[in-house]
Amino acid sequence: MRVIDQLLQAVRGAAVYNPEVQVAPACILWPDHDRQWEAVIPRLQAELPELFVLGDYAPEQRTGPAIWLRCVVAGKIEEVAPPAHRPPILYLPGVSRQDLRAIESCPEPLKPLAELQYRGVIWSQINAKDWTILAWLKTDQGGLGLDVAQDQEARKAMQLALYRLLDEEVERLRDKRLDKDYFNTLLTGGDPVRDLLQWLDQGENFLADRNANERQAMVEVCKSQLGFDPAKQGILAGAARLASRQGPWQGVWERFCEAPLRYPGIPAQIRKCQPPSGSLVWLTAAPVNHGWPQWNESQENILRRELQGLAEVAAPAARQKLAELEKQHGFRRELVWAELGEAPLALALEHLAVLAGITASGLVAGTAADLADRYGQQGWQADDALLRALAKVTAPADLAALTAAIRAVYLPWAEESARYLQQSVAAAGYPGGSIVTRKVAPPQPGECLMFVDGLRFDLARRLQSMLTAKGYEIGQRPYWVPLPSVTATGKPAMAPILASPELGEGTAGYNFEPMTSYLLRKLIIEQGWQILERNDNGDGQGNAWCEFGDIDHEGHGRGWKLARQVDPLLEEIRDRIMALLAAGWGRVRVRVVTDHGWLLLPGGLPKIELPACLVDSKWGRCATIKQGAATDEHLYPWYWNPEQQVALADGICCYRRGEEYAHGGLSLQECLALELSVRRSAETPEAAEALEFTDIVWKGLRCTVAVAGNFAGLTLDIRRQAGDPASSVVVGTKGLKSNGTASVVVEDEELEGQEAALVLLTADGALAAQVVTVIGGAK
Template identity: 65%
Template sequence: MRVLDHLLKAIRDAAVFNPEVQVAPACILWPDRDRQWEAVIPVLQAELPELMILGDYVPEKRSGPAIWLRCVIAGRAEDVSLPEDKTPIVYLPGVSRQDLRAVESCPDHLKPVAELQYRGVIWSQINAKDWTILAWLKSDQGGLGLDVAQDNEAKSAMQLALYRLLDEEVSLLKGKRLDKDYFNTLLTGGDPIRDLLQWLDQGEAFQAGRPEHEWKAFVEVCRSQLAFNPQSEGVLAGSTKLANHEGPWHAVWERYCEAPKRYPHIPGQIRKCQPPVFDLFADDKVAGGWPQWNDNQEINLHRDLLALAKVPAHEARAKIKELEKQHSRRRSLVWTELGEAPLACALEHLSIIAETTKTSLAAGSVDDLAGGYQSWGWRVDDGVLRALAHVDAPSDVEAMTTAVRAVYLPWMEDSARYIQKLLDGASYPGGTCLTAKPASFSPGDCVLFVDGLRFDLGKRLVDSIEARGYEIFEEPAWTALPSVTATGKAAVTPVRDKIRGEDGSPDFEPSVADTGQSLKGGYHLKKLLANAGCSILERSADGDGQGMAWCEFGDIDHEGHDRGWKLAKHIDALILEITDRIAELLAAGWKRVRVVTDHGWLLLPGGLPKIDLPSALADNKWGRCASLKPGATSEDRLYPWYWNPHQYFALADGVSCFKKGEEYTHGGLSLQECLTLQLTVTRGESAQAAASVEFTDVVWKGLRCTVAVVGNFSGLSLDVRSQAGNSLSSVVVGSKPLKDNGTASVVVENEEMEGREATVVLIDTNGSLVAQIGTVIGGDVI
């Protein structure tokens, strides 16, 4: 029970009587000479409809003079009525029991109620003294029997904090020492460290937004617990102590580090203070509280990374490893969470690049080369993207660009030249349309085409899908040459055998084998797919899981061409979108989602090296490939076109590019562009078991959606989303678990959503989609 509950009971219990020898008391008088209880009377009146106050005539507040109180008790006042089953209670502020004893000498304004002491009872201590707050809290005879300090500071804090104390559980107060610190802490909200951090963050606005008694209590808590006076010492002194986080301030610092974004102005406050002098190798536990120290560390790291432009690759790798030892500790500091250590964060991935690129891929056969890349080489490309994702400021981008180019460019150039040399005059492992293995697809397959899903991104996608509880089969695959969408997309369709390349095609676009109609624009490709029995699913359509389907999704290649190196900052969001799309398709009933892609790509901040190819020699010149004019010759290597082995085209040497300043491009021959990962995704065992669930009813009543399902629905929850696979697109107040009878209801919180299309989904405990059905909010199933 709360303190309030005990207080209410204690007051009402004063009216308990023995009907065998007594009559019911006319009222309960509550004298309070020092007005200690006055501040909480409004709270008590909300709980005690029978509680009246001696004071000014304000009947709506059940307050009035003594004669009016007599009338109310007698049932003769028309302006207020009391509950018939409760004994009236009269609170007497500024009046003691002694004031009522002698009616003749009693002040005139009290005489009408003085007589009530004989017909009523007085709520008082067993020794007939008035109940003070201290007495009631301490006494075990009619009070709570708590351990309460009795010094003046504790009494003062106790009275100020009484309205907060009323909500405390008595069981939690037993055995606790209630002193001035406890009451002051209670008065300031029960969390003095939070209040201190808010004060440091808000400055004068913190004090201005609080009553004077709460501010005083806050000051007293700081003085007692931290030996610090906010009133006299000020915010900057407190910020200095926070940064140094010594003694009792260590707990304050740890609390700040738990959620620094709640206090956005604290770093600025600390920056106004003068930090101690730290050497280069200062202990981060000491120096790490000062953003100025972290700033200097970032400046030093920036300088050291820029210096890598002047050293050979092997020295750059060694230097990066040295820098990682020096700066890695800063990633555990609060400044990292606040985004103030971007180079230190990027350095983690840069060091992986440096360590991994010590080993060259350029050795052995093509199979050896591919095996090394599949095993560990892709991690270098992944590391580059993860490192670049951390930087924003132009100076940081410059430093990271310099470092990446120092160790990554020679390594990728080496492997590209090696594979080009191996395949000079030899067969490309991806073959041509005449030698490639026939496409193998089965009923229940939905082929999901993702443009530009490079090998390392395929690995990220695997991790994302596995986290949802799905099963995945990975299969490395060589793209069609040249590694551009026009050539590669058609090569991964179920209708590959119905496509050929026309002689003289300059744009690498194949055609329908029977009619010669170009696949450019996609119309004739979709027509081939439809004629072969494939459903064409548009971007938001899911199909019914029957037969086979073709679906295109993902903006990786588009984003890469638009953003250049900044693609790195959007990879995780793009992968999440693809994961959600796969989840939607499996939930719609497809047995397998076959993820395929057309090509990978090269990405290098600062631009890939340029190689010249005179325009006079080329019919069509892309970033990494070109179709030559009839009779033209070039020193660049020539390769047969996948769709027409009698037509050749030129590929840029190494990782160079026919265009200047290209940071993102593809079309050439390299592991990054040509070795991809195809995925087959199915439901895991738990998802397969749950997949038998079916909707039997979806009913809208206004904005409330009620569903009924049958099957294995144990552990499933109901949600309504604007995008089925995106949990952030939920439009309801909250998802709800299905009841034992297979039903659940959810409510759409935004009335403006009524009439819009959405998807009713069932999700398991991992957040994976299990089943879904289209609907119109407030309307019908679609």
């Protein structure tokens, strides 16, 4: 039961009488000489239709002078008559019980009420004194019997916070010490740390939205709990204490770190402060430094210089240096500055360290098949790490540093593996074969073939992980793409057309295109296949062909910036595959194939000269040589017409200067692809059914939950609509800790008391469990 409910019962309880020996009281008088209750009377009038107030004449507010109140008691004012079954309650601000008892000295305006003390009853303490707030909260007889501090500061805070105290649950108050800190905390909305952080973030704009009582309460809480006076010491002093994280400020700092994006102005305030003299050694990783953005910036600058210095270092030494830098700077990824986007190099370093580790193991040994096997097992992770590292940076200076490190360790590794593959092919032939050796397996009814332009091996593995996380069964098959590794050659070879050696006879290698797009579509349809356009998922009947070409398009258009687009592009492909499976193609499978991979190197691939006078057509990594022209370039048979020779650039070189993204040559990255076969899973994992919410606790707008079952990797969120991520109401979602607990904060105070869905999410955002809750807790 709430405090207000107990108060209403107490006031109304004054009218209880024994009908055997008494008549019903005409009214209940509520004297309040010090006007302690006056601030909450409007709230009580909303709950007590029989409550009237002594004051200026305002009948619409159930307020009027003594003679008007006398008429109310007499039932002469019908428009404001109290309920028939309840006696009127007359609240008398500024009037004490003694003022009514001394009739001869009673002020003239009060005399119409004096006789009511005999026909009515007075709500007062057992000792006949007026009920003060402190007395009613503290006293066992007629009050709540709570543990309340009695010092002057507590009394003052108590009166200011009374209107919020009314909504507190009495049982929750019984084990608390109600002192000035409690009342001030209650007055600030129950979350003084949040208010302090908002003040540090917004400055005077925050205080302008608070009334004088709330501002003073925040000051008093800060003085009491943090030894800090915001009114006198100011924002910068508070920012400096926050950064120093000493004593009770550690808790404030941890709260800031929970949702730093909610307080975007705080880092700028800290930057205005000078770290305490002698307390910081900027070249060390001492924890005392971690709260200062200036220190993090200095560490980023140090790391940037170290990475740039790798431009002149041999690959083995560069790899060792990256491992050392990871030990020195890796921990900064766990600091708040990484979440705020102020440690991009520390974030990229994680992937640079992986890149260094993978490239330390060479791929060159054995046959082309051996090379492909080692690349398929772990070599692809180097290309994946390169992209992930590039995705972390935006600033030109950071890109330059990253470029130096990548070229130091990746370029020689990729160059070595490409040249070894080229030597193997020169000696034993290309393992991808040609149109002469091509074998086309008959399609299975219900199979959908999805062609993705430029789905490189590492991207296919990343897509595989995305689909596996959704519960789909994935089969994989490495294969060699047709030469040269360009769409014009590779796409028709992947299409479901019954090709024969005659298809390539007499076909020229110019532009490496055996047929036009129109002819390709015509042949696909003639084989009985549907062609699904981008927004058409078909009905799962027969066989279907669909395409996705954005990866290669983005690569040619953006260069190294493709790294930032990889995940959104793969998510789009994943969603299309899921839609196809849902449309019925999952009865057999959706088979995902590609035409080629690509090389990506920030700063540009090495340039190799090939005079234009020698070629009919020249792309980034491949060219057709004019008939009769003499050249030292290595020539390879074209897939569609082995009699036609094409030139492929040595190593990972490029025929064009400054190309960061290119394909068409002979390398593992360009030529070894991964086919994925995607099927719907037979059954839903049982892990989701084993989840159970064992505890849900609200403290103000903070909700803490405990979960039992298989909760590993799950995230807690609160939403207005469980299935709509955009309806989230929390400052930030939180992952469940190892003990199965997590805590989130609702951002909007106006939502308190409303129902919402408390949901648990898997790593890919799927709902794992949900339960209805009331924001702020049920009253």
